[in-house]
Each structure stands twice: as C-alpha cells, then as structure tokens.
Amino acid sequence: MPAMRKLMVTVQYDGTDYAGFQIQSNAKTVQGELQQALGELLGHPVKIRAASRTDAGVHALGQIVTFESSSPIPPSNLVRALDERLPVAVGVVEACEVAPEFDARRDARCKLYCYQILNRPAGSPFITRYAWYIGDRLDVKAMGQAAQVLLGRHDFSAFCASGGSATDMVRVIDRLEVCRDGDMIRMYVQGDGFLYKMVRIMVGTLVEVGQGRRASSAVAEILASRDRRQAGPTAPGCGLWLVRVTYE
Amino acid sequence: MPAMRKLMVTVQYDGTDYAGFQIQSNAKTVQGELQQALGELLGHPVKIRAASRTDAGVHALGQIVTFESSSPIPPSNLVRALDERLPVAVGVVEACEVAPEFDARRDARCKLYCYQILNRPAGSPFITRYAWYIGDRLDVKAMGQAAQVLLGRHDFSAFCASGGSATDMVRVIDRLEVCRDGDMIRMYVQGDGFLYKMVRIMVGTLVEVGQGRRASSAVAEILASRDRRQAGPTAPGCGLWLVRVTYE
Numbered sequence: 316m317p318a319m320r321k322l323m324v325t326v327q328y329d330g331t332d333y334a335g336f337q338i339q340s341n342a343k344t345v346q347g348e349l350q351q352a353l354g355e356l357l358g359h360p361v362k363i364r365a366a367s368r369t370d371a372g373v374h375a376l377g378q379i380v381t382f383e384s385s386s387p388i389p390p391s392n393l394v395r396a397l398d399e400r401l402p403v404a405v406g407v408v409e410a411c412e413v414a415p416e417f418d419a420r421r422d423a424r425c426k427l428y429c430y431q432i433l434n435r436p437a438g439s440p441f442i443t444r445y446a447w448y449i450g451d452r453l454d455v456k457a458m459g460q461a462a463q464v465l466l467g468r469h470d471f472s473a474f475c476a477s478g479g480s481a482t483d484m485v486r487v488i489d490r491l492e493v494c495r496d497g498d499m500i501r502m503y504v505q506g507d508g509f510l511y512k513m514v515r516i517m518v519g520t521l522v523e524v525g526q527g528r529r530a531s532s533a534v535a536e537i538l539a540s541r542d543r544r545q546a547g548p549t550a551p552g553c554g555l556w557l558v559r560v561t562y563e
Numbered sequence: 564m565p566a567m568r569k570l571m572v573t574v575q576y577d578g579t580d581y582a583g584f585q586i587q588s589n590a591k592t593v594q595g596e597l598q599q600a601l602g603e604l605l606g607h608p609v610k611i612r613a614a615s616r617t618d619a620g621v622h623a624l625g626q627i628v629t630f631e632s633s634s635p636i637p638p639s640n641l642v643r644a645l646d647e648r649l650p651v652a653v654g655v656v657e658a659c660e661v662a663p664e665f666d667a668r669r670d671a672r673c674k675l676y677c678y679q680i681l682n683r684p685a686g687s688p689f690i691t692r693y694a695w696y697i698g699d700r701l702d703v704k705a706m707g708q709a710a711q712v713l714l715g716r717h718d719f720s721a722f723c724a725s726g727g728s729a730t731d732m733v734r735v736i737d738r739l740e741v742c743r744d745g746d747m748i749r750m751y752v753q754g755d756g757f758l759y760k761m762v763r764i765m766v767g768t769l770v771e772v773g774q775g776r777r778a779s780s781a782v783a784e785i786l787a788s789r790d791r792r793q794a795g796p797t798a799p800g801c802g803l804w805l806v807r808v809t810y811e
Contacts, residue, residue, distance in 0.1 A: 329688040374689075398686065406688045438646065440577040440654045441622075441693070 317385040321415050322393065325408040327376050331444050331553065332404060335371040336378070345369075345405060349380060352400040356393075357386040366419045366560040367426060370512065372552030374445065377408065377559040381419045419560075425489065427505040427558040430518045430550065435498035446499065447518075447554035453525030455500055459493040461524040461531035462502075464538060465517060466491050471510050472541035474520070476549060479511025484541075486510065493521065503558075512549050520547035565633040569663050570641065573656040575624050579692050579801065580652060583619045584626070593617075593653060597628060600648040604641075605634040614667045614808040615674060618760065620800030622693065625656065625807040629667045667808075673737065675753040675806040678766045678798065683746035694747065695766075695802035701773030703748055707741040709772040709779035710750075712786060713765060714739050719758050720789035722768070724797060727759025732789075734758065741769065751806075760797050768795035 326349065334342035338350065346363060353361040366379040388396070390410035398407040431446035433439065438448045465488055472484045490505035502521070504514050520537060523529045529547070537545045574597065582590035586598065594611060601609040614627040636644070638658035646655040679694035681687065686696045713736055720732045738753035750769070752762050768785060771777045777795070785793045 327688055329692070403686075403691050404688045406686055408685070437656070438651075438654055440575055440652045443651050444577070445689070 319383050319385055321381055321383050321413050321417060322390060322410060323379060323381045323413045323417065323419065324410045326378050326380060327406045327408055328374060328378070329404040330369060330371070330373045333371065336365055336369045348401060348405050352397055353382065356396055356400055357384050357388065359385060364419050366423050367557050369557055370552050373555045373557065375557040378557055379419045379560045381413060381417060422562055423560050424563055425505050425507050425561045426509065427503065428514050429556045429558050430502040430514060431554045431556065432500040433498060434500050444553060447551050449522065451526065453500060453522065454527065455493055455495045455525065457531050458521045458525040461521055461534045462491045462493055464535040469538055470541055471513055473537050473543055473546045474513045474516040475510035475543060476512035476516065481510050484510060515550040515552065515555060516546050518550035522550065523547040567631050567633055569629055569631050569661050569665060570638060570658060571627060571629045571661045571665065571667065572658045574626050574628060575654045575656055576622060576626065577652040578617060578621045581619065584613055584617045596649060596653050600645055601630065604644055604648055605632050605636065607633060612667050614671050615805050617805055618800050621803045621805065623805040626805055627667045627808045629661060629665060670810055671808050672811055673753055673755050673809045674757065675751065676762050677804045677806050678750040678762060679802045679804065680748040681746060682748050692801060695799050697770065699774065701748060701770065702775065703741055703743045703773065705779050706769045706773040709782045710739045710741055710769055712783040717786055718789055719761055721785050721791055721794045722761045722764040723758035723791060724760035724764065729758050732758060763798040763800065763803060764794050766798035770798065771795040
C-alpha cells in the first residue's frame with residue numbers, strides 16, 4: 316500500500332460564478348472544482364480542507380487547502396498539472412508537502428482580507444465584478460477613524476450574521492486600515508479568525524459612517540451592544556478578497 | 564405624434580458571458596441586453612445599430628450604438644437610467660443626440676482595438692478573462708518588427724475568416740504597435756475597418772513569430788498570398804478589446 320502524504324496547495328479564484336468555497340450538492344463550488352480535478356489527476360477520491368470557507372462571490376488570492384494523497388506526484392509538478400485541469404476561474408499558486416498533523420484551518424495564526432469599494436460617479440463592468448460599487452463619494456478619513464475601535468480583542472457578536480457555527484464570539488483584529496487609491500477604496504483587515512460574514516458587516520457599517528449616516532463614534536456603541544441589529548448591512552461578497560493565510 | 568430623435572450611446576462591456584454583440588435567438592447577446600433595457604426605459608421597442616459587431620467573448624470600452632426614440636428623456640438622464648437597468652457586465656459611458664442621418668457603422672472614420680496577452684510562467688483567474696494567457700515568453704521585438712508590413716493599405720484576405728460578409732478585402736491600418744508592460748503584452752491596431760476576425764488572425768500570426776516558429780519576414784509573404792491558410796490561428800476572443808471608434 317503506497318504511503319499517504321499530506322499536501323498543501325495555495326489556490327486563487329474568482330468567486331463570482333461560484334456558490335462559495337464549500338461543497339454543495341446542485342451548486343458550483345470551488346471545493347467541488349478542486350476535488351474533481353484532484354481526483355482525476357491523482358487517481359483516487361480527494362477530500363480537501365480549507366483555511367477559510369469563503370462565501371458566494373468572494374475571491375481569494377491565497378486560499379490554503381490540504382488533502383491526503385497516495386500519489387507519488389512531486390508538489391512542483393502538481394502545480395501545473397492541477398492548474399491545467401481546473402477552470403479558468405480557479406488557479407494554483409504553489410504546492411508543498413506538510414506534516415500529517417497540519418490543519419489548514421486550526422493552525423492558521425492569522426488571515427488577511429481586503430475589501431474593495433469602487434467609489435466614483437460611474438461604475439465599470441470590469442471592476443464591479445471585484446469591488447462593491449458606490450457612486451457617492453465616501454469619507455475615507457471618517458471610516459478609518461471609526462474603524463480603530465474594532466482593533467484588538469473583542470466580542471464581535473454585533474458583527475456576526477446568523478447561521479454561523481461559532482460559540483465563542485471573541486476574536487482579535489491586529490490590523491485594520493482604510494485607504495483610498497484613486498477611485499478605489501481598500502479596507503485591509505487581519506485577525507486570528509472571523510465570525511460568519513464579520514468582515515462584510517464591518518464594511519457595511521463603516522460605509523454608513525463614510526456616507527455620513529452614522530457618526531464615527533457609533534461603532535464603539537455597536538460593538539458594545541453585541542447586537543447584530545445595531546450594525547450596518549452586510550456588504551456584497553464581490554468586494555471581498557481572502558489575501559493571505561499565515562501559519563507559525 | 565411625438566418627434567423621433569436619434570440617440571448615440573457609448574457602452575462598455577465584459578463580453579465573457581455573451582455570445583457576441585449581435586442579437587441571436589436563444590443566446591445571450593449584448594445587443595439583446597441593450598434593446599431590452601432601452602425598451603423598458605423608453606416605453607417602445609428599440610432597434611440599435613452598432614459601430615462594431617464584436618464576437619463572442621470580446622470586450623468593449625467604447626462601443627458606439629445608435630437608435631431612434633420618441634421619448635423626451637434627456638441624454639444625460641439616459642446614462643444613469645439605462646445603466647441601472649443593465650446587468651453588471653454592460654455599462655453606459657455617455658449619451659448624446661445625433662443627426663437623423665448619422666450611421667454608427669458607416670460613418671466611423673477609424674476603430675482602435677487592443678489585444679492583451681498575459682505572458683508569464685503562471686496564469687491568473689482574474690486576468691485570463693481579459694487576456695490570452697501564454698506561459699512561454701514571447702519575443703515582443705520580433706512581433707513588432709513583423710507587424711510593420713501590415714501597416715498601410717492592403718488586401719487583407721489572408722487575415723479574414725470565412726463567414727464574413729465583406730466583398731472588398733482592402734483595408735487601411737494606420738497604427739500597429741506591440742509593447743510589453745510587465746507581464747502583459749498589448750497590441751494596438753487602428754484602421755478604417757476590419758474584416759471578419761482580422762485582428763485575432765493578425766495576433767495569432769504574430770504570436771507564432773514571437774514564439775520563434777515563424778520568421779518576421781514571413782508576414783509579408785502571408786499578406787501577399789491572400790490565402791487564409793497561410794496565416795496563423797485565430798487568437799481567442801477574450802484578449803480583444805474594442806477601445807474607441809472615431810467619427811469625423
């Protein structure tokens with residue numbers, strides 16, 4: 316019986332046409348595409364585990380997946396061979412062998428997300444696939460100021476959508492920046508983990524600050540309330556990017 | 564009876580998910596989307612005429628369409644109202660009233676196309692929607708040199724796919740540049756008109772030069788042959804962009 320190895324692959328994807336990462340019956344998912352391509356390539360069924368279960372429409376530049384395989388294929392060959400079997404919307408960045416006990420989700424020390432907002436009078440068919448389009452100019456300075464109270468260790472219940480599986484609502488955010496680059500506003504959020512739709516609810520709330528519909532100081536009250544109904548709407552998935560997952 | 568006006572609208576679109584510009588039964592087309600949205604907005608059926616019938620997968624930054632309408636809507640209001648009714652993949656740039664005799668196709672003095680090639684060892688799910696991906700490095704200098712013989716007035720029969728409606732195969736190309744910008748190679752082609760798939764056959768031929776599979780001097784022989792079989796393959800539609808249409 317051939318030896319089993321655990322392999323780790325970094326993948327990127329355009330999530331627009333997928334019903335999210337996690338496999339579903341009767342819906343196109345990134346996990347489904349990867350497992351099918353890997354199964355064909357390696358000659359045995361593959362079950363992958365990912366660092367982050369990104370939602371429908373969310374993109375990734377550095378999603379991490381692991382799986383076990385009895386195939387002797389070198390990781391360097393796996394990159395190109397897998398990439399060729401995947402649809403254009405999913406790409407392989409790199410691959411390596413990891414220890415059998417490595418767990419892509421549990422062992423992640425932090426994750427970096429970026430949320431993009433196209434903020435100018437006219438939209439664009441080429442960018443609105445990858446960014447939330449908001450025509451009226453947002454006050455980025457006010458958004459950045461309002462965001463500061465979210466830094467650190469907090470109970471983020473107010474920024475968690477129903478339907479998640481978490482019981483402990485405390486997370487640590489160690490980076491939170493809002494910056495404008497021409498017509499594009501980017502919000503970088505890094506933390507040790509995120510509740511269900513947490514980044515998108517944070518963005519939806521900060522956008523209301525940027526629109527002048529809420530004071531910057533309101534975010535502290537929302538956080539303290541631990542009540543989802545106090546926060547703003549969930550920003551659309553299209554603007555969200557999983558940039559990087561960091562391990563020890 | 565309300566007065567009929569002729570309106571001109573500049574549109575942009577991501578052609579990936581369309582079976583081309585021109586309306587077809589049982590296929591999603593850009594013309595179909597525009598006519599449906601305009602019909603709903605203006606309250607009467609609309610038949611549009613476009614400067615260029617772009618093929619399946621081809622994108623546009625500045626496609627020009629015209630149509631007649633009895634609606635009193637000001638062109639400036641039309642831009643936003645139409646944009647809101649269109650799917651994300653189709654956008655409205657500007658609108659104005661034109662003379663009743665204006666014809667978007669016949670009156671075009673020249674058209675500028677850009678063809679994008681992503682040329683680096685690794686592809687990208689975000690770029691290969693908008694560019695032809697070629698992993699092995701192309702010799703851009705050789706491609707630029709080879710392209711020079713296509714400048715000017717020529718019979719371009721060798722660069723015309725079957726299925727077109729043209730009988731006069733002579734066209735004038737007044738700009739033809741091949742340049743590299745990091746990992747992206749862009750070929751700009753401007754002319755008074757183009758035969759069916761002409762730009763893409765030119766690109767497919769020049770790529771063979773860039774791969775070292777043909778000498779730069781071969782392009783003159785292909786042009787002189789007037790024989791489509793002498794030229795290279797038709798480059799994929801995803802890399803082609805209609806940039807601008809110029810009128811007198």
